[in-house]
Amino acid sequence: MIRLVPDQSAQITRTEKVEFTFDGEAIWGYAGESLAAALIRSRRLHLRDAPEDAGPRGAFCLMGLCQECVVVLEGQPVESCRIELQPGIAVTSLRHGADD
Amino acid sequence: MTDPIDILVVGAGPAGANAALAAARHGKHVVLLDEQEKPGGQVWRAKDSSILSAPQTPEGSAGDALRAEITKAQIDHRGSTQIWQIERQSESWDVHVIRDGEVEKLTSKTLVLATGAREFVQPIPGWTKPGVVGLAGATALFKQNLSPPGQRTIVSGTGPLVFFVASEIRRLGGTVAAVITPNTRRDWVAKLPALVGRLDLALRGALWIADLMVSRVPIYWGCAVVSVEGAERVEGSQIQKLDANWAPKGETWNIDADSLCIGYGLIPSIEAAQLSGIPISHRPDLGGWVPDIGEDGATSIDSLFLCGDGTGIRGAAAAELHGALAGLSAAEYLGAETAKERNILRPRFNRAVRFGLAMTALNIPRPGLAMLTTPDTIVCRCESLTQTRISQEVQVGAASTNAVKSGLRAGMGPCGGKYCQTAIARLIAMHENRPEAEILPPMPRPPLRPVSVASLSGEFNYDDLPIPKPAPL
Amino acid sequence: MTAGYDIAVIGGGIMGCATALRMAEGDMRAIVLDQGDLGQGASGSNAGTLSLQIKRVKLMPYALKGHHEWEAMGESVGFRKTGGYTLAFTERESELLHERQTLKAKAGAPIELVSNNHIRNAEPNLTQKVISASYCAEDGYANSSLTGQYYRGRLRDQGIPYRERCPVTAISQVGAGFALNTPQGEITASRILIATGAWLKPTAAMLGVDLPVNARINTVSVTERLGPLTSTVIGHATGLLTMKQKANGTVLIGGGWQGRGTPQEGRGEVTASSVQPNLALAQFALPALANARIMRSWTGFEANVPDFYPLAGALPGMDGAFVLGCVRGGYTIGPYISKLMGDFILDREPELPLFDPGRNFNED
Numbered sequence: 050m051i052r053l054v055p056d057q058s059a060q061i062t063r064t065e066k067v068e069f070t071f072d073g074e075a076i077w078g079y080a081g082e083s084l085a086a087a088l089i090r091s092r093r094l095h096l097r098d099a100p101e102d103a104g105p106r107g108a109f110c111l112m113g114l115c116q117e118c119v120v121v122l123e124g125q126p127v128e129s130c131r132i133e134l135q136p137g138i139a140v141t142s143l144r145h146g147a148d149d
Numbered sequence: 150m151t152d153p154i155d156i157l158v159v160g161a162g163p164a165g166a167n168a169a170l171a172a173a174r175h176g177k178h179v180v181l182l183d184e185q186e187k188p189g190g191q192v193w194r195a196k197d198s199s200i201l202s203a204p205q206t207p208e209g210s211a212g213d214a215l216r217a218e219i220t221k222a223q224i225d226h227r228g229s230t231q232i233w234q235i236e237r238q239s240e241s242w243d244v245h246v247i248r249d250g251e252v253e254k255l256t257s258k259t260l261v262l263a264t265g266a267r268e269f270v271q272p273i274p275g276w277t278k279p280g281v282v283g284l285a286g287a288t289a290l291f292k293q294n295l296s297p298p299g300q301r302t303i304v305s306g307t308g309p310l311v312f313f314v315a316s317e318i319r320r321l322g323g324t325v326a327a328v329i330t331p332n333t334r335r336d337w338v339a340k341l342p343a344l345v346g347r348l349d350l351a352l353r354g355a356l357w358i359a360d361l362m363v364s365r366v367p368i369y370w371g372c373a374v375v376s377v378e379g380a381e382r383v384e385g386s387q388i389q390k391l392d393a394n395w396a397p398k399g400e401t402w403n404i405d406a407d408s409l410c411i412g413y414g415l416i417p418s419i420e421a422a423q424l425s426g427i428p429i430s431h432r433p434d435l436g437g438w439v440p441d442i443g444e445d446g447a448t449s450i451d452s453l454f455l456c457g458d459g460t461g462i463r464g465a466a467a468a469e470l471h472g473a474l475a476g477l478s479a480a481e482y483l484g485a486e487t488a489k490e491r492n493i494l495r496p497r498f499n500r501a502v503r504f505g506l507a508m509t510a511l512n513i514p515r516p517g518l519a520m521l522t523t524p525d526t527i528v529c530r531c532e533s534l535t536q537t538r539i540s541q542e543v544q545v546g547a548a549s550t551n552a553v554k555s556g557l558r559a560g561m562g563p564c565g566g567k568y569c570q571t572a573i574a575r576l577i578a579m580h581e582n583r584p585e586a587e588i589l590p591p592m593p594r595p596p597l598r599p600v601s602v603a604s605l606s607g608e609f610n611y612d613d614l615p616i617p618k619p620a621p622l
Numbered sequence: 623m624t625a626g627y628d629i630a631v632i633g634g635g636i637m638g639c640a641t642a643l644r645m646a647e648g649d650m651r652a653i654v655l656d657q658g659d660l661g662q663g664a665s666g667s668n669a670g671t672l673s674l675q676i677k678r679v680k681l682m683p684y685a686l687k688g689h690h691e692w693e694a695m696g697e698s699v700g701f702r703k704t705g706g707y708t709l710a711f712t713e714r715e716s717e718l719l720h721e722r723q724t725l726k727a728k729a730g731a732p733i734e735l736v737s738n739n740h741i742r743n744a745e746p747n748l749t750q751k752v753i754s755a756s757y758c759a760e761d762g763y764a765n766s767s768l769t770g771q772y773y774r775g776r777l778r779d780q781g782i783p784y785r786e787r788c789p790v791t792a793i794s795q796v797g798a799g800f801a802l803n804t805p806q807g808e809i810t811a812s813r814i815l816i817a818t819g820a821w822l823k824p825t826a827a828m829l830g831v832d833l834p835v836n837a838r839i840n841t842v843s844v845t846e847r848l849g850p851l852t853s854t855v856i857g858h859a860t861g862l863l864t865m866k867q868k869a870n871g872t873v874l875i876g877g878g879w880q881g882r883g884t885p886q887e888g889r890g891e892v893t894a895s896s897v898q899p900n901l902a903l904a905q906f907a908l909p910a911l912a913n914a915r916i917m918r919s920w921t922g923f924e925a926n927v928p929d930f931y932p933l934a935g936a937l938p939g940m941d942g943a944f945v946l947g948c949v950r951g952g953y954t955i956g957p958y959i960s961k962l963m964g965d966f967i968l969d970r971e972p973e974l975p976l977f978d979p980g981r982n983f984n985e986d
Contacts, residue, residue: 053360058322061295062201082199086294094279094382100847100870101533105381107279109530109568111286112191113184114267116563116599117530125601125913126846130289131184133198234894245894254894546774548786552659555666556771563846563917595892599846599915606902606912611711614903617878620861621930621950622679622722 162190164457165263275377284412297323299408396517414512435461446475464505531562644964661770667922706761
């Protein structure tokens with residue numbers, strides 16, 4: 050298969066994988082990467098339930114503006130696209146019942 | 150306390166960083182602020198620290214070069230810093246920032262705002278589902294994290310960005326299910342004269358498109374994604390052809406995907422400029438509402454300068470030069486002699502603008518695009534308000550964005566109206582039969598970004614509370 | 623000359639709109655004019671507090687009636703009768719609280735002083751540092767953002783014309799009536815009511831009348847949606863704090879902290895130096911607010927005259943011209959005093975006395 054734009058994914062080297070929890074569930078990401086990116090990669094896309102209609106929502110603008118990717122870290126709501134993943138952090142989503 | 154700041158630059162993208170560099174060259178004490186950790190803005194976003202090595206890209210090179218220049222010039226760059234309030238004083242500007250959960254007040258003689266842009270997405274059914282990201286947002290993911298947004302992605306939107314995103318997804322190991330763009334091949338051919346001015350970019354774009362074609366990734370010209378399918382997340386999208394006015398027509402067909410990147414051009418981020426007291430005008434050719442500026446970034450306020458995409462979508466090349474011009478203007482205001490340098494830069498800026506505006510023109514929405522938003526489509530994401538709900542409010546007399554905001558909370562949610570106001574203003578214009586230029590967005594309010602009460606409160610001593618005169622009994 | 627309307631109401635906030643509605647009940651044809659959208663002045667930007675505990679003693683009968691008006695408006699204005707507490711954290715505040723709330727109770731408000739146990743049970747998330755508190759079961763709040771929508775709907779229902787984004791730029795007396803210049807054409811009326819709130823002074827000046835009106839610039843902030851933290855309206859012995867959590871979970875924080883700006887300049891501005899201590903005090907009173915993020919702070923003008931009693935009556939020295947505004951506690955009292963004003967203009971005896979705008983403001 051001819052490609053004029055090569056697949057360069059294999060040429061990317063990253064830091065070590067680290068574990069963290071998302072709503073109590075253990076998942077992994079790369080140390081120091083954007084938390085939103087780690088959640089997208091592990092397909093944890095559903096981060097909150099919208100008001101009124103409780104529709105599932107997740108990261109949208111990836112620029113720190115839309116507030117759809119907000120999660121709770123150490124009791125503080127924060128945009129996951131603006132957080133660096135550290136090993137062992139416990140992230141809680143804003144989905145209904147997530148902190149039960 | 151340190152020396153008062155001469156020039157405070159807000160935003161370290163191509164415009165702001167170059168404003169800082171230009172002003173520093175004339176010996177001014179410059180502080181450069183940015184929300185991100187490292188300079189580069191959106192277009193030259195730095196890589197996450199999780200990336201140890203990766204093949205270089207033109208954006209990567211440009212960004213690395215800029216960051217190196219900032220370091221070499223020893224610019225006082227303060228990253229991971231958000232502005233929450235700007236207050237004009239009689240002889241200076243107070244800029245209130247937050248960094249690491251602590252607030253600080255910075256005082257500067259002049260202010261240069263280079264706040265960039267964000268994207269505009271026309272609301273469509275299902276656009277709020279997890280797995281849908283903006284086109285520009287996707288590029289943030291690529292540049293910062295070098296990851297595709299899913300395993301199989303539909304890429305939809307206008308202008309060159311749609312092909313860039315498709316190409317990046319492929320380069321980073323993802324799969325593009327299809328590229329959908331309202332622009333036609335003819336729209337692009339009409340841009341050939343402008344493209345000749347940037348052969349490097351034109352060839353790059355041609356390569357992206359050729360790659361898609363030889364790899365048999367379908368490109369649907371003159372089409373749009375009209376709905377996003379999936380129970381709890383993206384599972385596919387419905388596509389439809391558009392007529393010359395971008396109104397949907399004919400049959401729809403489905404494409405499976407687990408992610409969708411969608412965007413219809415950039416709109417300037419003008420909130421900081423408005424808060425600083427600058428009036429705005431509606432310029433569709435520049436992406437919508439823009440702050441009023443004069444030559445070289447000057448404004449109606451002597452000590453305030455604006456530059457880059459935050460003043461109108463002219464592209465990164467123009468932004469670099471605009472930033473330099475604005476930085477030099479600020480330095481001139483403080484006594485430096487910069488006229489000669491600006492005279493040399495200005496024609497280069499104007500040339501870059503011609504190319505940038507030609508690309509922006511591909512994004513100018515045609516009237517039919519608004520029809521993609523159906524009655525049940527959520528328009529205000531934060532408050533889950535549908536087009537029907539908003540239309541009803543307009544029809545019983547809410548004839549301004551403020552009135553709709555007050556009555557329905559549209560624009561009162563966490564995003565502050567950033568992702569709904571454009572669509573709402575167009576709805577009002579349509580119902581009221583008034584031009585869009587008359588439907589002003591609501592005035593932005595501080596904080597410019599959500600800030601925790603604890604950060605704003607700082608150290609509080611109850612005894613320090615002022616004792617007010619008792620209220621009249 | 624035939625006047626176009628029986629009365630032109632300048633100012634489309636609670637005062638102007640509610641008076642126009644009363645006029646219509648008395649078969650007077652009114653038109654309401656506003657420089658912007660209806661209800662976007664003080665009526666639409668205040669924190670929505672409906673509290674008898676912060677009302678002046680002499681205005682208490684008006685406030686009690688005002689609360690009934692809000693209750694009748696109900697859901698359409700987001701009315702909630704939650705009960706309210708006023709807190710004291712120091713001995714001095716305690717004395718102030720005790721003295722004032724006793725007088726207000728005597729004036730007819732169902733206010734009682736409560737024990738610390740009571741308040742700890744009622745509002746467990748408040749700081750333990752409260753040393754005394756008063757309580758009023760009648761207190762609550764409404765959603766001031768809905769003022770415009772509410773009155774627009776009522777004016778439309780009653781067929782009362784209104785013009786938004788229609789500033790009055792000049793007023794002249796023509797015969798026995800008035801002619802008003804606006805960008806949307808000239809309006810004529812036999813009578814005018816000036817109800818322009820923070821803009822009372824320049825509006826009255828168009829008729830050569832000097833009203834000693836000042837405007838305070840009150841700051842309000844709102845948080846993101848939060849889990850339940852409080853269920854009542856919280857106030858402070860000095861007035862420096864008001865807090866309430868609305869049904870949607872957002873917490874509104876006020877307290878009359880001053881921003882900057884004048885009505886002539888348009889809208890006021892929030893200042894960091896005043897909003898920060900306001901929020902610090904809120905966090906002191908409700909520690910769980912620490913991690914809550916503020917979404918938005920804004921200011922609204924609150925007009926007053928030197929004796930801090932309402933202007934409600936005939937404009938001094940002029941037949942057919944009336945003024946209503948500067949009501950201390952105007953949000954609460956507005957819907958009621960507007961009825962009195964309407965009755966007055968209709969030549970009926972108002973149920974309670976009005977407040978002569980021509981009085982000597984320096985008398986105690």
